Amino acid sequence: MTKQVENKFIPYGHQQIDQDDIDAVISVLQSDYLTTGPEVNRFEAAVANYVGTKYAVAFSNGTAALHGACYAADIQEDDEVITSPMTFVASSNCVLYMGANPVFADIDPKTYNIDPIEISKKITDKTKAIIPVDFTGQPCELDKIKEIATKYNLVVIEDAAHALGAEYKGRKVGSISDMTMFSFHPVKHITTGEGGIITTNNKKYYEKLMEFRSHGITRDRTKLEEDHGPWYYEMQSLGYNYRMTDIQAALGTSQLNKIDGFLKNRKAIVEAYDEAFASISAVKTPFQKEYNDSSWHLYVISLNLDKLIVSRKKIFEELRKANIGVNVHYIPVYYQPFYQERGFQKGICPNSEQLYETIITLPLFPSMTKHEVKYVVENVISIVTNYTKSGWDDFK
Template identity: 35%
Template sequence: MFTQKDKESLLMLLDGGKIHMGEQVKIFEEAFARHMGVKNAVAVSSGAGGMHIALLAAAVGPKEEVIVPPLAPVAGPNAVFYQGAVNIFADVDAATGNVDPKDVLARINSGTKAIILHHYGGQPCDLQPVLDELKDKDVPVIVDATHSIGASYHQQSVAGLGDMVVFDFGPGNQIYTGEGGMITTNSDELAQWLRMFRDEGFVREKHLLSKDEGPWHNEMQDLGYPYRITDLQAVLGLSQLERLDETVARREEIAKRYNEAFGSMEEVEVPEEVPGVKSAWGFYPLLLKEEKLIANRPRLFVQLKMQGIEVQVKHYPVFLHPYYLWAGHPDVCTLEGSRAPKAEEFYQRVILLPINQTISDEEVSNIIAKTKGILTAF
């Protein structure tokens, strides 16, 4: 997982004696912004923290509505609740698990304050119709790009598509720093708000202070949160950023082998190839087709695990978590039927095969052979 250069970068920082948020964070932010082709990058303690302060920067407040994706980490919808706002779930495209832009647009009304989109599994969603519709409206688009570091949409990095785009550096992602994340934006004003909110509301730049008490002076100008990242995480992220293209290319190779191996099987469906979209392959979703397989997915999961295959299942439709059932929108939580039926159907069919840059060709062959054998046996 970690290279010799990663380890050397950490040791050099430790030798310097300072590991809190400092110069290395600034260097990492600037390098990330350059690599992604955007004006600003703001490092944060986690992707979840990034989603929270993105909503703060978007000025989302109590009882305002935010349209959110159902098949995504809970960080985005949770942040809506942090702000006392209301989650409005849009449904997904049944083939990809990505939010359906038509359903998003159908849910926009006068009470819509912001929209959160998500790139399921690292494959960019079709966000251009949403961006076009909102071009002249004061409704910011925040993108949860948790699994999408290095993905592109019509030859443009996903980092520049949306008012704010939030990345996560947690386990399984293309850059892994233990915890940590990054928010990209082409707005200097939003970047300024984000930096303040991630630093407990403090402003430290002299030209932004309301008064000058001396060279030591800084001010808390709003209510922020302790969402700072450390220089330790920054140097690790910077080292991995240098090989990001290689990391994504390796994941793409593995995905291609999976597609070739499982594409001809009647029992399953491989991820749909969407023209103009380059996935970062945060994970590899294999969709079960046979009713017997779907009904026996728990047994299938256990058998794959017993064969040493690190299979996963995610994301549970957010609105089905008990808290969301108890604290849902008062106007819709008592309605009969699903709030996003296609999302529920997709979740019931999906299993995720291992995909990361450290898996060898031999291991990929082993995963394919064992998975095929178990699917056929069922």
């Protein structure tokens, strides 16, 4: 059965904040700027430099950033945008915000990422964009997706909320697609508390993103229809108040300075998990393409339910009882009542639905101790083998 329960709950993800981060925030609190100011500019430049792109536009959160990207891509009412169902609802909700229609394409059962073949099947004369999701931090088949987008004149808005620091064929995620979104929620690779950013090499997209995040207002003298004086600005479109604060940005810049160490720690934990679970036939460990360098936001195991005498739910509950904060990423988006009410039906993406029935997300964050990793490993092995049909004899 389970090993002795620890007093400390081990979450599936957690931020790592040190004194440098605290000092950076205090410095802003003692400065003249609290909202959008020089620290936001500094953070945007740092992110753009890190991923190797010309522009970066910070937003109040990742969902707002996706909304801004849809606006910059000129997605209109009744357009269609293809995305994955194995993601958080924001990846498709941003399409609905524009009055457009999300279309779900199934995943590759190996990588759990959206399948380019399935994308091609879903393209119609209404398709305007593709939002591929780098699930768990592994980049999608970006070259193939780009080929499809070029053929049909589509915009690629990469949802890389999980993938800061990841590489695809030697190129940093964030420098490849038309626009790429990163999230800075506390469980992500770096945090700004809440926050998001869009990176792009397209100046037109950059300018539209900047306008959209601040009420549709511009102060650019070359774009004004009138000019009443130095104080004058114009609202030229309907934008939103999606600005990041200097407080958030200062934290983000400090965090970004440590990302290499964060990624190194994540990969060490993944290696420990992979090695420990390799001999457990009821557990399938994550697969990574040979040319990808995942940033490992999540570690998702898939249970071989044919070898178990209990359900995924029972395994999940036993791990929670052991104070291990397992989770499930994700419920297919179209399972949600809001989407069901709009005509989406179960059965449209069978690979995604089959995966959902088997997956459990294990704890993975940079500050996990070796003791915590060992504790998770021992309990997963103990619980799974206890409920495997042939018990300990089921080792490969």
